[in-house]
Amino acid sequence: MSRSSNPLSSPRTPLLAGFARRGRLRHKTAGIVLLCLSVFALLGAGDPATRFNEIGHQMMCICGCNQILLECNHVGCPASDGMRNELMAAVSRGDSDSLVEQAFVQKYGPPVLAAPTTKGFDRAAYIVPPVALVLGFGLILFVIRSWKNRPAPAIADGLRPVRGAELEQFRDQAGKDTEL
Amino acid sequence: MAVLGSFALYLALALSVYCFLAGILALVEGAGSERLGETARRAGIATFAAVFLASLVLVICAFRDDFTIAYIFHHSNRDLPGPYKFAVLWSGQEGSLLFWSLLLGAYGFVLRLRYKTDPRLFAYASVVLAGVQIFFLSLLNFAARPFGLLEGPLRPDGSGLNPLLQYPEMVIHPPMLYLGYVGFTVPFAFALGALIMKYPGEKWIHITRRWTMVTWAFLTCGVFLGAHWAYSVLGWGGYWGWDPVENASLMPWLTGTAFLHSVMMQEKRGMLKMWNMWLVFATFWLAILGTFLTRSGIISSVHAFAQSSIGDWFAVFLILTLAVFLFFFFKNKSHLRSEHKLESIVSRESSFLFNNLLFGILCLTVLLGTWFPKITELVEEKKVTVSGPYYNSVAIPVALLLLILTAVGPLLAWRKTSLESLKRNFLWPTIGAIVVAVFLMITPKSWGSAFGLKPWQDISYFYSLMAIALSVLVTLTVASEFYRGGRVISKHTGQGMFASMVQLTHRNTRRYGGYIVHFGVAVVIIGFAGAAFNLDKEAAMANGDQMTIGPYTLICRSYTEDDAPNYASQWAMLDVYKNGKSMGTMTPVRRFYHASQQTSTMPDIRSSLNEDLYLVYEGQDDKNHPVIKAHLNALVMCIWLGVWIMLIGTVLALVPNAPAPVRVPSPARLKQAQAEPVTGD
Numbered sequence: 001m002s003r004s005s006n007p008l009s010s011p012r013t014p015l016l017a018g019f020a021r022r023g024r025l026r027h028k029t030a031g032i033v034l035l036c037l038s039v040f041a042l043l044g045a046g047d048p049a050t051r052f053n054e055i056g057h058q059m060m061c062i063c064g065c066n067q068i069l070l071e072c073n074h075v076g077c078p079a080s081d082g083m084r085n086e087l088m089a090a091v092s093r094g095d096s097d098s099l100v101e102q103a104f105v106q107k108y109g110p111p112v113l114a115a116p117t118t119k120g121f122d123r124a125a126y127i128v129p130p131v132a133l134v135l136g137f138g139l140i141l142f143v144i145r146s147w148k149n150r151p152a153p154a155i156a157d158g159l160r161p162v163r164g165a166e167l168e169q170f171r172d173q174a175g176k177d178t179e180l
Numbered sequence: 181m182a183v184l185g186s187f188a189l190y191l192a193l194a195l196s197v198y199c200f201l202a203g204i205l206a207l208v209e210g211a212g213s214e215r216l217g218e219t220a221r222r223a224g225i226a227t228f229a230a231v232f233l234a235s236l237v238l239v240i241c242a243f244r245d246d247f248t249i250a251y252i253f254h255h256s257n258r259d260l261p262g263p264y265k266f267a268v269l270w271s272g273q274e275g276s277l278l279f280w281s282l283l284l285g286a287y288g289f290v291l292r293l294r295y296k297t298d299p300r301l302f303a304y305a306s307v308v309l310a311g312v313q314i315f316f317l318s319l320l321n322f323a324a325r326p327f328g329l330l331e332g333p334l335r336p337d338g339s340g341l342n343p344l345l346q347y348p349e350m351v352i353h354p355p356m357l358y359l360g361y362v363g364f365t366v367p368f369a370f371a372l373g374a375l376i377m378k379y380p381g382e383k384w385i386h387i388t389r390r391w392t393m394v395t396w397a398f399l400t401c402g403v404f405l406g407a408h409w410a411y412s413v414l415g416w417g418g419y420w421g422w423d424p425v426e427n428a429s430l431m432p433w434l435t436g437t438a439f440l441h442s443v444m445m446q447e448k449r450g451m452l453k454m455w456n457m458w459l460v461f462a463t464f465w466l467a468i469l470g471t472f473l474t475r476s477g478i479i480s481s482v483h484a485f486a487q488s489s490i491g492d493w494f495a496v497f498l499i500l501t502l503a504v505f506l507f508f509f510f511k512n513k514s515h516l517r518s519e520h521k522l523e524s525i526v527s528r529e530s531s532f533l534f535n536n537l538l539f540g541i542l543c544l545t546v547l548l549g550t551w552f553p554k555i556t557e558l559v560e561e562k563k564v565t566v567s568g569p570y571y572n573s574v575a576i577p578v579a580l581l582l583l584i585l586t587a588v589g590p591l592l593a594w595r596k597t598s599l600e601s602l603k604r605n606f607l608w609p610t611i612g613a614i615v616v617a618v619f620l621m622i623t624p625k626s627w628g629s630a631f632g633l634k635p636w637q638d639i640s641y642f643y644s645l646m647a648i649a650l651s652v653l654v655t656l657t658v659a660s661e662f663y664r665g666g667r668v669i670s671k672h673t674g675q676g677m678f679a680s681m682v683q684l685t686h687r688n689t690r691r692y693g694g695y696i697v698h699f700g701v702a703v704v705i706i707g708f709a710g711a712a713f714n715l716d717k718e719a720a721m722a723n724g725d726q727m728t729i730g731p732y733t734l735i736c737r738s739y740t741e742d743d744a745p746n747y748a749s750q751w752a753m754l755d756v757y758k759n760g761k762s763m764g765t766m767t768p769v770r771r772f773y774h775a776s777q778q779t780s781t782m783p784d785i786r787s788s789l790n791e792d793l794y795l796v797y798e799g800q801d802d803k804n805h806p807v808i809k810a811h812l813n814a815l816v817m818c819i820w821l822g823v824w825i826m827l828i829g830t831v832l833a834l835v836p837n838a839p840a841p842v843r844v845p846s847p848a849r850l851k852q853a854q855a856e857p858v859t860g861d
């Protein structure tokens with residue numbers, strides 16, 4: 001199919017042309033968003049001190065103190081000084097974040113990372129809470145809907161139920177009276 | 181003395197077993213067994229007396245340096261200052277379990293004295309409490325004996341108290357935390373009692389709510405005292421490390437907070453009965469689970485108690501309580517059906533549902549993070565660490581959503597809120613929050629820690645800006661609630677606005693006390709948000725050496741060593757200047773405790789509302805010069821200030837309402853009302 005025969009690019013079909021324009025606009029918007037995100041993600045990323053600080057806060061000291069590498073405050077700690085020097089050397093060499101992490105994991109084992117990775121079974125730690133949130137949200141909407149559809153409770157004899165506009169009127173009046 | 185203590189514990193166990201069995205018998209037999217029930221109640225009271233005696237004996241033994249008792253030998257020494265000898269009671273495994281039992285006895289004592297409120301419900305609650313007490317007293321008598329004798333020759337001095345615990349707050353923090361943990365047994369006891377007896381109406385909820393609020397206040401106090409202790413003693417510059425022990429205290433706090441919100445649904449609308457039952461149970465269960473986690477050694481923690489043999493006891497108890505609760509829940513759940521219908525999604529009821537969901541997700545995140553190392557070990561035979569970065573990435577977005585709900589919730593009416601009124605009430609607080617956010621972004625960084633916030637530079641800045649803006653939103657909505665209510669009273673009474681707001685609060689202490697708690701939470705969150713701007717620097721400093729951090733310059737004036745009976749210390753004296761102006765002298769200290777042969781740091785902290793200058797003496801370098809680590813921590817003071825506000829709000833919410841002025845309806849309105857009664861459906 002030649003380019004001109006593509007109905008999405010034909011100026012003679014206004015509706016489809018509209019779709020095409022919207023499609024191009026969507027692509028542009030997506031491009032801009034991606035660009036912004038990339039800029040956002042990369043801002044300050046080249047600065048070795050910032051990278052050292054960021055990566056150092058993603059790792060643990062392995063001396064058994066259970067502290068973040070850059071927060072380990074033991075003078076004479078058998079591990080943290082060496083680890084910090086290694087990290088600084090790796091960052092100064094320009095190693096990527098993942099390369100630095102890989103090297104540390106190889107040397108000290110997976111517990112050197114302060115958080116589970118986003119690979120394999122570790123992903124479960126990140127997936128479970130948002131999934132539970134979405135499911136919970138859906139469940140609440142379902143519950144609210146079913147509660148809304150419940151029959152009204154029985155009203156004592158002699159009382160007239162108030163509904164719709166009249167009920168709103170009473171509510172407005174109560175709101176005005178109390179100003180709350 | 182050890183014999184007396186052991187005897188008291190055996191007696192307490194026997195009494196609590198009697199209280200439990202006789203209590204059950206009296207409840208099963210019903211009418212005609214009042215005297216049996218009364219003896220059970222008195223046995224419960226006597227249990228407290230016996231546990232109190234045992235605790236007293238242990239404290240006296242600590243003060244008398246009775247090192248024949250292994251527990252005293254391991255947790256005290258002759259030169260230990262008096263207040264810390266008192267704290268020996270909760271400084272180790274056995275003592276802290278005794279303290280737990282003592283507090284449980286004390287709660288039971290109060291409950292059994294107030295039995296006339298509702299004798300049958302209180303009798304059920306008393307039996308449940310006795311059941312829990314039997315577990316702890318069995319532990320104390322057979323698995324973790326505080327009066328066990330030291331094996332081998334008698335030593336002249338004890339091993340000493342852990343240096344980290346030799347800090348004034350450690351005399352207050354554990355009791356507060358334990359009062360919180362143990363206190364949640366009482367709402368659970370009432371809930372289980374109400375479930376078993378199919379208690380009619382919501383009275384048990386009214387009774388439970390006060391207990392829960394008191395307990396919640398203790399737990400809040402305990403959690404934040406722990407944070408303050410970590411900040412003041414551990415010397416790493418932070419207050420929360422997401423250690424399993426910290427998480428263990430946070431989980432019941434989260435579910436307890438959720439319960440305090442959702443309980444209003446049951447009180448006002450008769451809704452969420454099943455859910456509330458589960459929340460009460462989960463809060464109690466999580467308190468025990470946390471204790472199991474930290475004392476079984478199943479999950480590694482920097483805290484004490486790890487690697488002990490009592491984990492199996494706790495595991496059995498957890499399974500047993502779960503089984504008992506499930507049995508009665510499924511047996512009697514038809515009794516818990518809610519009565520009312522919901523009218524709109526934009527209502528106070530819905531906001532409580534979402535509030536509970538978010539608290540639940542936060543709790544799930546903490547629970548998952550705490551257990552995940554163990555889970556991966558079982559699934560993949562691999563060890564992983566779950567620390568701050570994980571919780572920050574998963575929990576902070578949920579917490580921000582919760583903050584939005586904290587702002588919106590109070591503006592929603594019960595049953596239904598019109599979008600127009602929501603817009604009217606929400607407009608100005610929203611504008612205020614946006615203005616503050618923009619102001620924080622455009623002001624120069626040199627104005628202070630939280631200024632010049634560029635959220636696109638770092639995700640932590642984005643979270644901080646959101647947290648501060650949403651906290652401002654919460655504050656403004658709370659302020660607008662006080663203002664609008666105060667204005668109505670002021671218009672009717674002619675009083676000044678402040679007096680009207682005070683009167684308003686008196687009339688509905690629970691509601692406005694709750695708002696003050698929300699305000700406190702907002703202030704605490706602002707304090708947390710400051711963490712994104714923290715700075716730190718480390719250097720060895722000889723006499724006259726300088727270090728600059730933020731606007732501060734530190735000059736080492738001198739450094740020296742000192743020796744005291746309990747510990748030897750090394751410390752540095754540093755002159756502090758802020759923007760060239762002298763701020764005085766700071767002296768971070770490092771101590772070496774003789775008895776325990778352990779070292780601890782005593783940071784020197786200069787606090788202001790804006791930032792804390794936090795200096796740690798980390799040791800000496802090769803040339804014997806002190807190594808000083810300086811932290812500049814932003815907005816930390818807001819955390820402690822916010823907690824005080826939260827506690828004030830809670831106390832206020834516990835005060836009974838002032839009676840509302842009596843109004844006599846006009847004859848015309850009265851006549852009209854009698855002629856045509858109306859009701860909403």
